[in-house]
Amino acid sequence: xxxxxxxxxxxxxxxxxxxxxxxxxxxxxxxxxxxxxxxxxxxxxxxxxxxxxxxxxxxxxxxxxxxxxxxxxxxxxxxxxxxxxxxxxxxxxxxxxxxxxxxxxxxxxxxxxxxxxxxxxxxxxxxxxxxxxxxxxxxxxxxxxxxxxxxxxxxxxxxxxxxxxxxxxxxxxxxxxxxxxxxxxxxxxxxxxxxxxxxxxxxxxxxxxxxxxxxxxxxxxxxxxxxxxxxxxxxxxxxxxxxxxxxxxxxxxxxxxxxxxxxxxxxxxxxxxxxxxxxxxxxxxxxxxxxxxxxxxxxxxxxxxxxxxxxxxxxxxxxxxxxxxxxxxxxxxxxxxxxxxxxxxxxxxxxxxxxxxxxxxxxxxxxxxxxxxxxxxxxxxxxxxxxxxxxxxxxxxxxxxxxxxxxxxxxxxxxxx
Ligand code: EPZ
Numbered sequence: 001x002x003x004x005x006x007x008x009x010x011x012x013x014x015x016x017x018x019x020x021x022x023x024x025x026x027x028x029x030x031x032x033x034x035x036x037x038x039x040x041x042x043x044x045x046x047x048x049x050x051x052x053x054x055x056x057x058x059x060x061x062x063x064x065x066x067x068x069x070x071x072x073x074x075x076x077x078x079x080x081x082x083x084x085x086x087x088x089x090x091x092x093x094x095x096x097x098x099x100x101x102x103x104x105x106x107x108x109x110x111x112x113x114x115x116x117x118x119x120x121x122x123x124x125x126x127x128x129x130x131x132x133x134x135x136x137x138x139x140x141x142x143x144x145x146x147x148x149x150x151x152x153x154x155x156x157x158x159x160x161x162x163x164x165x166x167x168x169x170x171x172x173x174x175x176x177x178x179x180x181x182x183x184x185x186x187x188x189x190x191x192x193x194x195x196x197x198x199x200x201x202x203x204x205x206x207x208x209x210x211x212x213x214x215x216x217x218x219x220x221x222x223x224x225x226x227x228x229x230x231x232x233x234x235x236x237x238x239x240x241x242x243x244x245x246x247x248x249x250x251x252x253x254x255x256x257x258x259x260x261x262x263x264x265x266x267x268x269x270x271x272x273x274x275x276x277x278x279x280x281x282x283x284x285x286x287x288x289x290x291x292x293x294x295x296x297x298x299x300x301x302x303x304x305x306x307x308x309x310x311x312x313x314x315x316x317x318x319x320x321x322x323x324x325x326x327x328x329x330x331x332x333x334x335x336x337x338x339x340x341x342x343x344x345x346x347x348x349x350x351x352x353x354x355x356x357x358x359x360x361x362x363x364x365x366x367x368x369x370x371x372x373x374x375x376x377x378x379x380x381x382x383x384x385x386x387x388x389x390x391x392x393x394x395x396x397x398x399x400x401x402x403x404x405x406x407x408x409x410x411x412x413x414x415x416x417x
Contacts, residue, residue: 003417004388004402006379008361011284012242012408015250018235019045019399020069020228024190026093027167028197028226029053032073033062033100034171035201037223039073044228045399048392052091056083060097075223078104085111085142091396095123095164098146099172102135108146112139121327125162129169132156133176153178153217161186161211161297167194173215174203182213188298189258193229200224232258233304234398235280237373239263240308241405242282243271244315244381249408252279261301265293269312290318290355295326307333307374314342314378316355324349333371336364340378340386361386369397376401380410389417 020043030053032039044050046066054064054071061078064071081101088094088111101108113123127137127144133156135148153176158165166186171194173180185191187209195208201224204216235254242249243266256263256275263280267273270285290313295303303326313320314337324330328349338344339362343354361384366372372394379386388394391414394401402412 001389001417002391002414004376004391004412005415006376006386006388006410006412007384008359008380008382008386010245010380010409010411011247012245012380012410013247013249014408015252016238016404016408018230018238018251018254019043021190021193021231022047022049022397023163023188023233024193025050025228026053027096027171027190027194028228029057029073030096030100031171031194031197031201032057032075032223033060033078033097034104034174035221035223036076036078037074039075039223040225041071041073042069042225042227044069044071045231047399048396049091049093052087053093056087056094056097059084059087060101081105081107082109083111088113092121093164095126096168096171098126098130098144099168099170102130102146102148103151103172103175106148108144110144112142112144123164125158125160125165126168129156129165130172133169133172133180151176153180153215155181155183157183158185163188163191166191166213170195170198170205170213170215173217174198174205174221176217178217180215180217182215183211185211185213186297187211189229189232189255197224197226200226229258230254233302235259236262236302236305237308237377237398239266239273239280239282240305240312241377241380243269243285243288244312244377246282246284249282250279251282254278254280256280261299262305265291265301265309266312269316288312288316288355290316290320290353292321292323294323297326303327303330304370306330307370308377310334310337310344310351310353311374311377313353313355314344314359315357315381316353318355320353322351322353332367333374336367336371336375337378339364340382342378358383360384363387363389366390366393369393373398376412380405380412
């Protein structure tokens with residue numbers, strides 16, 4: 001297994017490129033199941049997760065070619081409506097095939113996703129949505145079996161504004177008879193991107209960007225081409241990096257409107273941030289002023305940026321209270337950051353980071369995509385060497401991260417562990 005070896009202390013500058021959004025392209029890939037045909041998706045990041053989703057589309061009969069950021073998908077051959085456990089257990093987003101398979105074939109067999117590093121991640125809202133559209137949903141041997149002769153539009157309110165459930169229900173509803181409204185829908189930009197892609201395929205999704213989606217069912221859809229939006233979480237990660245160790249570091253392309261909560265918070269902590277069209281320019285905060293965050297659904301501060309904030313606050317002046325409201329146990333990075341000399345205590349879903357003068361390099365272990373990112377950020381300001389192990393986690397969500405960081409002057413290399 002690979003590891004990253006980093007030596008902290010370099011001031012980073014130059015341009016770091018931002019790839020297409022992982023959490024937009026994954027549901028867009030499954031939406032291609034809805035209409036047999038050829039699709040060209042541009043600005044696709046080459047990640048473990050996009051490769052896993054490509055494998056899944058191939059297992060159900062599709063064909064996927066990827067060539068330097070452009071993905072050609074052909075779903076004419078899709079016929080096997082089953083997403084196997086072996087794949088689904090490696091990537092929860094595989095569950096996104098449920099809605100499209102049900103809408104196109106009237107049946108779907110999708111393995112229940114397992115838990116993940118930070119605990120159970122239920123899919124009950126996805127299933128309630130399918131039932132509300134008229135599907136019969138059963139659980140057999142760890143597989144969700146969903147069947148429906150016809151899906152009929154309905155009014156559905158999400159108890160929690162779940163990103164995944166919003167996406168799955170939207171994809172099931174576009175071919176349903178009549179109108180479906182989803183109240184308390186997720187407003188994340190990646191769901192907006194999915195809605196725009198579905199409309200490019202001939203769907204009629206209204207209210208995109210709001211928390212009430214109105215989907216007018218159509219009789220059929222057609223293939224479409226699409227360019228994926230920039231990854232706001234990758235960009236946010238590099239913004240925090242710049243706030244910790246940057247000098248006029250340029251992050252682009254970005255959509256600043258997708259990053260307002262993070263930009264505001266990082267600026268308030270003392271970083272100098274300039275926004276120029278689709279570019280962010282950031283110089284490190286000196287000193288870093290401690291501030292609290294509470295994670296929330298969009299447009300609030302994203303849970304996927306919680307671990308990165310924790311690394312940022314590790315050497316701040318003062319204490320930062322971090323309240324995780326989306327996943328109460330998303331704190332596997334705390335113990336690893338403390339191994340680097342941070343002073344973080346945890347009580348339920350609240351972490352308190354007491355700023356220390358400096359961090360010291362050490363061997364640390366990645367546990368999930370964003371935890372790994374926080375360890376890299378910390379290692380790049382720590383004195384001495386850090387070995388970050390199990391970086392297959394980071395490869396799920398950050399394209400060529402060590403190459404991009406080397407381009408800024410970071411001392412970081414990939415080695416076989
Ligand atoms: C998406 O996961 C993202 N993944 C996650 O990013 C992100 O952390 C999460 O949204 C929250 O923003 C992808 O888009 C592929 P949710 P998802 O359904 O859809 C509860 C990353 O690092 N819930 O919005 O699985 C759930 O337990 C990944 O890129 C139910 O109770 O998240 C959680 O507390 C990690 N029942 C809350 O809702 C359900 O049926 C939000 O989860 C579904 C969710």
